[in-house]
Amino acid sequence: MTGRLAIVGLGPGAAELITPLAAEMLADATDLVGYAPYLARVPERAGQRRHASDNREELARARQALDLAASGKSVAVVSSGDPGVFAMASAVFEAIETGKREWRDIEVTMVPGVSAMLTAAARAGAPLGHDFCVLSLSDNLKPWDLVVKRLEAAASGDFIIVLYNPASKARPWQLGEAFRLVARHRAGSTPVIFAHAVSQADERVDITTLADADPAKADMRTLIIIGSSATRLVAGGKGRRFVYTPRHAELVES
Numbered sequence: 515m516t517g518r519l520a521i522v523g524l525g526p527g528a529a530e531l532i533t534p535l536a537a538e539m540l541a542d543a544t545d546l547v548g549y550a551p552y553l554a555r556v557p558e559r560a561g562q563r564r565h566a567s568d569n570r571e572e573l574a575r576a577r578q579a580l581d582l583a584a585s586g587k588s589v590a591v592v593s594s595g596d597p598g599v600f601a602m603a604s605a606v607f608e609a610i611e612t613g614k615r616e617w618r619d620i621e622v623t624m625v626p627g628v629s630a631m632l633t634a635a636a637r638a639g640a641p642l643g644h645d646f647c648v649l650s651l652s653d654n655l656k657p658w659d660l661v662v663k664r665l666e667a668a669a670s671g672d673f674i675i676v677l678y679n680p681a682s683k684a685r686p687w688q689l690g691e692a693f694r695l696v697a698r699h700r701a702g703s704t705p706v707i708f709a710h711a712v713s714q715a716d717e718r719v720d721i722t723t724l725a726d727a728d729p730a731k732a733d734m735r736t737l738i739i740i741g742s743s744a745t746r747l748v749a750g751g752k753g754r755r756f757v758y759t760p761r762h763a764e765l766v767e768s
């Protein structure tokens with residue numbers, strides 16, 4: 515009998531940001547598949563099997579999950595944030611497209627999760643209140659020239675820009691380049707948010723400006739939001755500052 519495969523988003527880290535539907539799908543699974551640190555976020559259940567893997571083996575992990583489902587198991591593949599945003603779900607569909615005929619009969623369910631950008635935005639205020647563009651700054655899976663082309667388009671289009679994967683040990687210079695590129699189109703006073711490990715124990719959210727943004731302050735667990743020409747700061751209670759983008763926008767030449 516063919517089993518089932520749920521692709522489940524775990525949210526940004528905190529247990530209360532796992533949706534009730536995701537929790538239900540995780541509890542119902544006979545087998546959990548995913549990157550070990552993400553599996554560690556899922557409460558243990560007797561009789562449930564865990565298949566932890568390395569972060570770099572997305573396609574292999576997808577195939578393993580599909581084989582388990584094809585053998586009759588009820589499988590949950592876990593992903594951080596939302597599984598469709600720079601994450602596992604695409605690897606599962608790619609495996610189905612290129613893989614065994616029997617995998618097409620598996621009942622696949624996508625379970626959305628709270629993506630890092632939504633949590634980061636909520637911490638800072640409402641920076642995504644108007645048109646925005648989301649990019650992964652990683653050039654592991656695409657050429658750097660394509661990153662530059664898309665960033666240039668987003669910057670000249672005056673979009674708010676969200677950057678996933680802004681930096682890692684292997685990619686130390688890309689974020690500085692991105693800030694320089696955007697700064698050619700936008701004022702130095704443009705708000706920039708560095709959101710590190712949102713909803714986790716070592717969360718840190720810093721609000722700065724494009725002129726002062728220090729790329730060295732970002733790592734693999736940071737998400738960056740660069741405001742549009744309309745994004746602004748407003749003072750809140752207890753000395754807090756919020757970043758927001760108004761609901762209306764004007765045409766600004768940049």
Ligand code: SAH
Pocket residue numbers: 526527593594595596597598599600601628629630631634677678679680709710711712713714733734735736737738
């Ligand atoms: N599917 C995930 C994104 C995976 S790509 C989602 O929807 O959130 C990995 C990148 O996501 C990281 O490099 C970082 O930029 C961002 N990210 C994931 N979790 C985060 C968190 N808790 N805080 C800040 N950024 C996070």
